[in-house]
Amino acid sequence: MIGRAVLVEDPHPPTPDRAPDAASEHPPGAVPRTDDRPSTAPRLTLADREALLELMVGMRTFEERGVALYKQGRTPGSFYDGHGQEAIPVGAAFALGPDDVICSPLIRDMGAHLVRGTDLTEIIRHHLGRDNRLSRGREGNVHFGDPRKGVVGMVSMLPDMFVVAVGMAMAFRLRRERRVALTFFGEGATSPGAWHEAMNFAGLRKEPVVIVCENNGLAYSTPTSAQFAVPPAERAAAYGMPGVVVDGNDVEAVFAVTHAARERALRGDGPTLIEARTMRMHGHGSHDDARYVDPALLEAWRGRDPIATYEATLRGAGVDVDAVRARVLERLDAAVEAALATPLPDPAGATDGLWATDEPVPLGRGDAPWSGFAPAPPEPAAAPEAGR
Amino acid sequence: MSAQGAEVRGAVVPGAGAARQGTLVGAASADGSPAGATRTMTYLQAITDALRVEMRRDERVLVLGEDVGAFGGAFKATEGLFDEFGADRVQDTPIAEAAIIGTSVGAALAGLRPVCEVQFADFVATGFDQLVNVAGKMHWRTGLAVPMVLRLPSGGGFAGGPFHSQNPEAWFMHAPGLKVLAPSTPADAKGLLAAAIRDHNPVCFLEHKHLYRRVKGEVPLGEHVEPFVARTVVAGDELTIVAYGAMLHLAVEAAARFEPGRVEVLDLRSLVPLDEDAILASVRRTGRVLIVDEANETCAAGAQVAALVADRAFSDLDGPVRRLAAPDVPIPFSPGLEEAVLPTADRIAEAARELLAY
CATH class of the missing domain: 3.40.50.970 (Thiamin diphosphate (ThDP)-binding fold, Pyr/PP domains)
Incomplete structure (x- = not known):
């Protein structure tokens, strides 16, 4: 505590040193379990559940390969992964319809891009700085989105894209469209003023926005105890919206609360703040060994790995988990090979395209793999009437 | 730009008093629009x-x-x-x-x-x-x-x-x-x-x-759009004053203190995109340039204009590239203090006189 010795008469004494026991402030046991799910949980078929697993495995497998490519020096800049947080982007995006938008998937949300159907080879080209239609090499790592899939790429200043998502939702409301905007951000992003402004706008105007706060306990090296006095979900009420805490390591729970939040928004009742509690299992990025994290805390959370637990559940339900992994690996190998064979962008194009010169193209529709969005089976054809 | 400039020449007419007295009334023409109602x-x-x-x-x-x-x-x-x-x-x-x-x-x-x-x-x-x-x-x-x-x-x-x-x-x-x-x-x-x-x-x-x-x-009346280009407001052959916004009116007022045809006034209208062709064409013809900003001097829009002229019209210049802008301090409240930092028609005319005599 710098300066404590000269502050003996300070009328505002410094706060006591933070408890060093990080596990006590971010314990996995504090996360509500599945009994907190909405009572009207939407139905997931076995095929849906297998898809959820495949998407989470897809995210992790891609990111493990991404770390390797970065450490091999093949990926310029930096690489970030969301190891252990796969259930949040996958579960949340799985609840979205094709016309909904994501603004924006952030640093731990690769799975949301996979749910929406963004081309994996294009994503890898983007990471490698190769020519690609997501960013044309102008952006790297997690800064991308596929407008053709209704996804807007993030910026580094957080939670700027939350504010933008509220504006997109406003447009949907004004046009009486039946769609929502979903935004992601971490718990650290609840500190800047822009977060308050966006929460206030969204709550005041009842915008159809679904707000997913990923509380993984750490903003780079800063624990939640040094970030805020009141957890994000508790603050939601102050903005006129419900705050829901969900186990961020339970993909079906995340799906269920997101589905409920989307339904609420579509009814015109406004936004919901979902605080998905999880743990950042790796460093902030591949450059960060995260030695500041208590190993006991990581060990406690490792036993709650969202993929391992879900895999065990689905294996018991008869899903061929090995086949899921084999499919994921086959797609990834092919995508990496294609991406590595792609040239770098032409340097001559670095300055073009600053200005939009054509009428803007509307955002496209994303994949919506949940069976609940599948078109209803056609009615049996009526027998032709006599005389026709 | 010259054709357009000819059409709008004299479009902005300074009022009888200085801008600060609140009497400036410009009469903008309906340049570029059909002979529609105004x-x-x-x-x-x-x-x-x-x-x-x-x-x-x-x-x-x-x-x-x-x-x-x-x-x-x-x-x-x-x-x-x-x-x-x-x-x-x-x-x-x-x-x-x-x-x-x-x-x-x-x-x-x-x-x-x-x-x-x-x-x-x-x-x-x-x-x-x-x-x-x-x-x-x-x-x-x-x-x-x-x-x-x-x-x-x-x-x-x-x-x-x-x-x-x-x-x-x-x-x-x-x-x-x-x-x-x-x-x-x-x-x-x-x-x-x-x-x-x-x-x-x-x-x-x-x-x-x-x-x-x-x-x-x-x-x-009705639909009216203007392109993002500069406009020659007063035509002249010996000095170009580049200005925009409120300073444009002071520049016109200052130009009117010289014999007609000597001082040209160019209204930038758009800063991005900057109408480089219009700036260079005017300065190459007059050989002298005075750039006026109401903004603080350092890195103001006028600094970009000055850099452009120095870079691409250097051999056409008959004098130094001159700038007038607010000094790099916040804008003060009290009228006398504010007057002390914002460019005035008097200061613009004085700088123009020096450049014309260069």
């Missing part, structure tokens, strides 16, 4: 007219900002719009510039054409991130267009003090992806604002508060 409007009325016409023309256009609804805005620029277009298209917002600008970015991405009013241009600093990091970079990064306009009531001259008098246009000039406009006449205020609304990019529209009710001119 009406005499103030600069402020022309802005309202542009909003009204564009909102009638395109239902995607909406206005949002603090107090812009039934109240009609702090300067009454949106007066009457709430009654005509309703609360969805003329939205009162909380006091939150980051959210006003940021939700406008989102609305633009979703297919609307928001026009946000920042109550005073000075306040844009609180929403700066959404403008320079989100809106400005969006198209280059992602290919997504952000068609939105930020109306920024700017400028001093009326004892507004350090937080209600700034000319922050150079902030935006330095951020790639933002267009920056600064009209000086009612007809341009309407035509440039309408063109900004139709543009597919984020546009910062610097409307000078001190011109709102002090400048009147003929404004084309």
